[in-house]
Amino acid sequence: MAINGKVAFVTGAAQGIGQAIASRLASDGADVALFDLKEDGLQETKSLVEAAGRRAIVIGGDVTDKASLEAAVNRTVEELGGLDIMINNAGIAGVGAVENITEADFDRTFSINVKGVLFGIQVAAAKLKELDHGGKIIAATSIAAHDSFPMTGLYSSTKFAVRGLIQAAAKELGAFGITVNGYSPGIVGTGMWEQLDRDFAALTGAEEGATFKKYVEGITLGRASTPEDVAGFVSYLAGPDSDYMTGQTPLIDGGIVFR
Numbered sequence: 001m002a003i004n005g006k007v008a009f010v011t012g013a014a015q016g017i018g019q020a021i022a023s024r025l026a027s028d029g030a031d032v033a034l035f036d037l038k039e040d041g042l043q044e045t046k047s048l049v050e051a052a053g054r055r056a057i058v059i060g061g062d063v064t065d066k067a068s069l070e071a072a073v074n075r076t077v078e079e080l081g082g083l084d085i086m087i088n089n090a091g092i093a094g095v096g097a098v099e100n101i102t103e104a105d106f107d108r109t110f111s112i113n114v115k116g117v118l119f120g121i122q123v124a125a126a127k128l129k130e131l132d133h134g135g136k137i138i139a140a141t142s143i144a145a146h147d148s149f150p151m152t153g154l155y156s157s158t159k160f161a162v163r164g165l166i167q168a169a170a171k172e173l174g175a176f177g178i179t180v181n182g183y184s185p186g187i188v189g190t191g192m193w194e195q196l197d198r199d200f201a202a203l204t205g206a207e208e209g210a211t212f213k214k215y216v217e218g219i220t221l222g223r224a225s226t227p228e229d230v231a232g233f234v235s236y237l238a239g240p241d242s243d244y245m246t247g248q249t250p251l252i253d254g255g256i257v258f259r
């Protein structure tokens, strides 16, 4: 158990990739603080963590509210006894041509995907410095952080921005024994893609399911990603085998974008 006894904090932990990460880190030996807007959904994740024999605490909150993240991290240290790994996973996607991006969509998407990650990095960095034992800060990016695709330009621009934050934070925090990395999934079968597929259908007239199928057909390994595929890579980023990596956002996409 690579991270036995460590404490992890996962945002967007109520479903999808965040839930799989929380469950995987618990199997790796970590206690996990679960943070999400959807407090009800967190109960299922808590059961998964406990089934792996670890402790979980459930905290409802919004990543765009720095005070709520700060309070959640303080509660984690009080109730789980520390903080070692921060996973800034919460994010939203959307569909629309660059020409049609509204100011409201821009503000909402940047607020959750970029400001939310910035606050997560800030809050974790302050706490890890205070605890003075180093740690791992990790954030969700995407294939869309390495390449842009038609109709997802707004989402893509938020994920490119997160890569910028990761690189700068890694350079600033390395001296404190804190590494900062990201994970870049491809097409993962979660609630996010169910919504994206419906949005594409509404906008382009494609049949429901057709857009997801089309994207999956282009994957080298011939199938969509599961949340567990991503969680396995995050387990590596959270564990000691990645101690000599920082500022990176590797692709874990089954072969869609090649860099």
Ligand SMILES: NC(=O)c1ccc[n+]([C@@H]2O[C@H](COP(=O)([O-])OP(=O)(O)OC[C@H]3O[C@@H](n4cnc5c(N)ncnc54)[C@H](O)[C@@H]3O)[C@@H](O)[C@H]2O)c1
Pocket (backbone or CB within 6 Å): 011, 012, 013, 014, 015, 016, 017, 018, 035, 036, 037, 038, 041, 061, 062, 063, 064, 089, 090, 091, 092, 093, 112, 116, 140, 141, 142, 143, 184, 185, 186, 187, 188, 189, 190, 191, 192, 193
């Ligand atoms: N699904 C994919 O194909 C895919 C691909 C690449 C990257 N990603 C990224 O991975 C991350 C997780 O994606 P997912 O597919 O599991 O998404 P999802 O929509 O299934 O789950 C996201 C979770 O984040 C929570 N959340 C949203 N806004 C929040 C906020 N302001 N504060 C707190 N919690 C909030 C939601 O309630 C939800 O539980 C996202 O950052 C996403 O951009 C997903």
